[in-house]
Amino acid sequence: MRYDTIIIGGGLAGLVSGIELARSGSRVAIISSGKSALHFCSGSFEFWSEGMAAVGSIAEHNPDHPYSKIDPKKIARYTEQTKDIFARAGMPLVGSAEANHLRLTPLGALKPAWLTMDEYVTFEAVGVSEYRSVVIVAIEGYLDFYPEFIAKGLEQMGLECHIREISLAEFNRLRQSATEMRAVNLSRTLKGSPLREFAQRVKALVEDEDLVLLPAIFGLGEERGLQIVEEIVGRKVKVAATVSASASGVRMQKRLTDAFQSLGGVFIGGDRVVGCTIDESRIVSLNTANHEEEEFVAENYILATGSFFGRGIVATPEEVYEPILGLDVVPQMARKEWYADDILDAQPFQKFGVATDSELHPMIDGRVVENLYAVGSILSGADAVKEGCGAGVVIATALMVAENILAYKHK
Amino acid sequence: MKKQESRNISAGNFEQCTKCTICTVYCPMLEVNPFYPGPKQAGADGERYRLKEPKYYDEALRYCLNCKRCEVSCPSGVRIGDIIALARAKNSRGVPKLRDVLFANTDLVGSVATRVAPMLNRALESKPIRGAMDTLLAIDHRRILPRYAEEKFTTWFAKNALAEQSKYGRSVTYFHGCYANYNDPQLGKDLVKVLNAVGFGVRLMEGERCCGMTKIASGMLSQATADAKRNLAEIRREVGEGRRVIATSSSCAFALRDEYEHILGLDNHDVRSSISLATRFIYRQMERGNIKLAFRKDFKMRVAYHFACHIEKLGWSIYSTSLLRMIEGLELLLLPSQCCGMAGTYGLKRENYNYSQAIGESLFAHIESLGVDCVATDCETCKGQIEMSTSVKVLHPINILAEAIDVEATRKLNDLK
Ligand SMILES: Cc1cc2nc3c(=O)[nH]c(=O)nc-3n(C[C@H](O)[C@H](O)[C@H](O)COP(=O)(O)OP(=O)(O)OC[C@H]3O[C@@H](n4cnc5c(N)ncnc54)[C@H](O)[C@@H]3O)c2cc1C
Ligand code: SF4
Ligand code: SF4
Numbered sequence: 090m091r092y093d094t095i096i097i098g099g100g101l102a103g104l105v106s107g108i109e110l111a112r113s114g115s116r117v118a119i120i121s122s123g124k125s126a127l128h129f130c131s132g133s134f135e136f137w138s139e140g141m142a143a144v145g146s147i148a149e150h151n152p153d154h155p156y157s158k159i160d161p162k163k164i165a166r167y168t169e170q171t172k173d174i175f176a177r178a179g180m181p182l183v184g185s186a187e188a189n190h191l192r193l194t195p196l197g198a199l200k201p202a203w204l205t206m207d208e209y210v211t212f213e214a215v216g217v218s219e220y221r222s223v224v225i226v227a228i229e230g231y232l233d234f235y236p237e238f239i240a241k242g243l244e245q246m247g248l249e250c251h252i253r254e255i256s257l258a259e260f261n262r263l264r265q266s267a268t269e270m271r272a273v274n275l276s277r278t279l280k281g282s283p284l285r286e287f288a289q290r291v292k293a294l295v296e297d298e299d300l301v302l303l304p305a306i307f308g309l310g311e312e313r314g315l316q317i318v319e320e321i322v323g324r325k326v327k328v329a330a331t332v333s334a335s336a337s338g339v340r341m342q343k344r345l346t347d348a349f350q351s352l353g354g355v356f357i358g359g360d361r362v363v364g365c366t367i368d369e370s371r372i373v374s375l376n377t378a379n380h381e382e383e384e385f386v387a388e389n390y391i392l393a394t395g396s397f398f399g400r401g402i403v404a405t406p407e408e409v410y411e412p413i414l415g416l417d418v419v420p421q422m423a424r425k426e427w428y429a430d431d432i433l434d435a436q437p438f439q440k441f442g443v444a445t446d447s448e449l450h451p452m453i454d455g456r457v458v459e460n461l462y463a464v465g466s467i468l469s470g471a472d473a474v475k476e477g478c479g480a481g482v483v484i485a486t487a488l489m490v491a492e493n494i495l496a497y498k499h500k
Numbered sequence: 501m502k503k504q505e506s507r508n509i510s511a512g513n514f515e516q517c518t519k520c521t522i523c524t525v526y527c528p529m530l531e532v533n534p535f536y537p538g539p540k541q542a543g544a545d546g547e548r549y550r551l552k553e554p555k556y557y558d559e560a561l562r563y564c565l566n567c568k569r570c571e572v573s574c575p576s577g578v579r580i581g582d583i584i585a586l587a588r589a590k591n592s593r594g595v596p597k598l599r600d601v602l603f604a605n606t607d608l609v610g611s612v613a614t615r616v617a618p619m620l621n622r623a624l625e626s627k628p629i630r631g632a633m634d635t636l637l638a639i640d641h642r643r644i645l646p647r648y649a650e651e652k653f654t655t656w657f658a659k660n661a662l663a664e665q666s667k668y669g670r671s672v673t674y675f676h677g678c679y680a681n682y683n684d685p686q687l688g689k690d691l692v693k694v695l696n697a698v699g700f701g702v703r704l705m706e707g708e709r710c711c712g713m714t715k716i717a718s719g720m721l722s723q724a725t726a727d728a729k730r731n732l733a734e735i736r737r738e739v740g741e742g743r744r745v746i747a748t749s750s751s752c753a754f755a756l757r758d759e760y761e762h763i764l765g766l767d768n769h770d771v772r773s774s775i776s777l778a779t780r781f782i783y784r785q786m787e788r789g790n791i792k793l794a795f796r797k798d799f800k801m802r803v804a805y806h807f808a809c810h811i812e813k814l815g816w817s818i819y820s821t822s823l824l825r826m827i828e829g830l831e832l833l834l835l836p837s838q839c840c841g842m843a844g845t846y847g848l849k850r851e852n853y854n855y856s857q858a859i860g861e862s863l864f865a866h867i868e869s870l871g872v873d874c875v876a877t878d879c880e881t882c883k884g885q886i887e888m889s890t891s892v893k894v895l896h897p898i899n900i901l902a903e904a905i906d907v908e909a910t911r912k913l914n915d916l917k
Pocket of ligand 1: 097098099100101102103120121122123124125126127129130131132133134135136360361362363393394395396398399400401413464465466467473478479480481483575
């Protein structure tokens with residue numbers, strides 16, 4: 090099978106670069122084993138938790154950070170491009186390249202974010218709220234949403250909070266299997282008449298509050314679920330993040346995959362790239378577990394297989410390695426240095442990943458693989474947790490590589 | 501350069517589970533049935549308990565469709581469906597019902613049924629008989645059962661095709677399976693038509709048995725193993741003589757390649773990569789320039805492709821869709837990849853009927869909304885389910901290919917007289 094570009098890994102990194110390339114008319118295939126970290130998306134993407142103003146000087150203080158390879162002048166454009174991709178896929182985002190906004194974590198903390206799905210409640214800054222009072226709606230038997238914690242967070246913002254609970258016959262059916270009362274299952278139930286019934290019950294709870302806050306359980310059973318609820322309730326309705334697999338994340342995976350396919354991209358799911366042929370410093374072809382001797386051939390290849398979670402890099406008791414091509418992984422250090430003792434401290438293993446040159450070409454024994462690029466959380470040098478840069482690194486590197494591939498093509 | 505991945509590999513990779521819950525998002529049964537514990541709990545989580553003490557086996561595991569969509573979604577390579585299927589076969593205390601034995605023995609029942617096909621088909625359509633089957637056999641009276649053919653594919657082949665197959669320079673072996681043989685011989689005939697047109701002779705294996713998928717799904721592993729051993733011996737002979745073995749049914753191909761090893765514990769590594777799917781075989785021959793196809797100028801069709809569960813697990817839908825895309829005059833739409841609810845013989849059983857239809861509901865609505873001439877799929881039981889539940893006809897990609905090609909022009913292109 091022949092393509093212009095083959096992308097290994099169909100998480101956020103693979104899909105964003107795939108969509109950009111397919112949109113420009115390239116023949117692109119994504120090969121992906123299993124589903125990705127997107128399923129746990131909080132509804133928000135982070136770029137740099139210290140603030141967007143600091144983005145220009147990140148490289149200075151962190152020469153090994155993936156951001157040091159990205160031109161800071163391009164970030165405003167990448168931000169608009171990201172919003173455009175998500176809007177076209179039916180999931181509009183709010184946020185800007187100038188300043189972070191605040192998002193609400195499932196535990197009620199207010200954290201800086203770059204872009205957030207517009208269904209989620211966000212604030213411009215601490216103490217700046219367009220709402221006066223809020224009713225936080227809990228669902229009987231649903232344990233992945235913590236109204237009390239969320240109320241504490243919102244009280245800091247000066248909001249008057251009321252917690253009220255509703256139940257729904259359709260949800261009680263799910264409760265028969267205690268572990269399955271999950272955002273994804275609730276969200277699938279909320280369509281047609283149960284959705285309307287749900288909205289009516291919410292409406293009955295609202296007094297004079299100007300905001301209704303629900304757990305993020307919309308969009309799977311009925312794409313327009315939250316809008317329908319808002320129309321019936323007749324008040325501003327927003328959602329807050331839940332824990333465990335998120336309905337928004339599942340929807341993102343699905344909508345981005347659909348968007349990629351509708352641009353003519355080929356998505357080969359449930360398959361694993363297991364080997365490749367390299368000639369000098371170029372990849373000639375890839376092989377996958379399902380397709381056996383069939384060769385996947387392209388001009389360019391993008392490695393977007395993720396970090397430890399996606400198995401883009403793998404740890405054994407002795408070492409950390411990249412399993413497909415045996416790419417150079419940095420930093421190499423003794424196992425006892427991988428972790429900091431206090432789990433709240435920065436963990437060195439978070440920065441593990443493949444080494445790349447300034448154009449994001451990875452290397453084998455110090456030698457660059459010319460037609461291969463690495464994008465996303467497989468890159469070394471970023472600590473997504475401590476620096477709050479997870480999706481920022483993923484999206485910016487994915488867009489940069491797509492842009493470079495297209496630029497070479499036009500030359 | 502490539503290093504050995506991970507040690508501690510156990511049956512089904514169950515210790516690789518990171519408890520991420522992604523599999524639970526893609527399980528069609530969990531979506532409609534609150535009594536089903538779901539792939540995470542029934543699979544890796546439950547296995548820990550069952551290894552400790554078999555009494556932790558939960559009879560609700562019987563709801564599993566064996567669709568393997570959980571496995572396709574798992575980022576950690578846990579063979580969840582296999583773990584469940586094996587736990588079921590090992591622990592289930594229920595004695596198989598007469599009905600389950602009948603459903604599992606598609607080959608035996610098929611060979612009897614084709615002999616009395618006209619009468620049987622009429623009977624299966626009659627209300628009182630369906631009512632009686634519901635009462636006596638727990639086969640849902642609302643279910644439309646597959647019709648049986650009056651002449652088996654193998655009989656037709658022996659009479660009409662066998663003699664000329666040796667005229668072709670190249671040959672390939674066809675594993676027709678029960679469905680093409682007893683229910684839909686046209687599928688086999690169409691495959692012969694296409695392969696002959698591009699210069700391949702078709703061989704059948706005299707000792708072919710049922711692939712065993714229905715027996716595996718009903719936990720009848722010893723019968724499945726007997727069939728499987730016979731099939732492997734037959735396949736080994738064909739492969740030894742340099743032929744590939746191709747199936748039209750994605751579930752047959754999947755059983756021969758993967759279930760034999762993972763569920764029945766048979767070693768098939770020597771022939772596994774020679775077992776393929778008809779669409780994959782044809783596509784790969786085309787890609788290498790070994791064969792060419794010419795299409796009828798007047799052919800027009802708007803088709804929606806349905807991704808059957810086991811072709812998703814094989815990862816081979818790309819061959820069927822690529823082949824359909826090559827057909828001039830064919831407009832291809834892709835349906836969202838989801839289970840239709842049938843899962844082999846699962847949906848035939850009365851106790852599963854409502855779950856089965858609930859799983860497929862959104863797919864059926866989607867199909868109706870598209871205004872297509874037909875749905876294409878590589879799975880025979882999806883065909884039955886979609887035809888029963890929508891107003892749209894379902895064809896195998898090979899049926900469509902056979903209709904679309906210009907046989908004379910194709911033969912010429914391939915230098916045949
Ligand atoms: C649980 C979790 C939650 C997170 N939440 C957030 C958040 O809310 N906001 C934020 O900004 N950041 C978040 N992050 C940071 C996260 O790293 C990024 O947001 C992003 O989703 C990572 O995308 P990726 O495409 O690089 O990797 P992944 O999402 O891991 O995708 C990699 C894909 O490659 C596939 N793959 C791996 N090996 C192969 C192979 N050999 N062949 C084929 N395919 C292969 C995997 O199966 C997987 O589908 C989170 C991270 C995790 C782990
Ligand atoms: S998807 Fe795989 S790793 Fe995740 S819970 Fe299911 S079996 Fe475990
Ligand atoms: S095989 Fe299918 S029905 Fe069974 S647990 Fe997996 S996804 Fe669910």
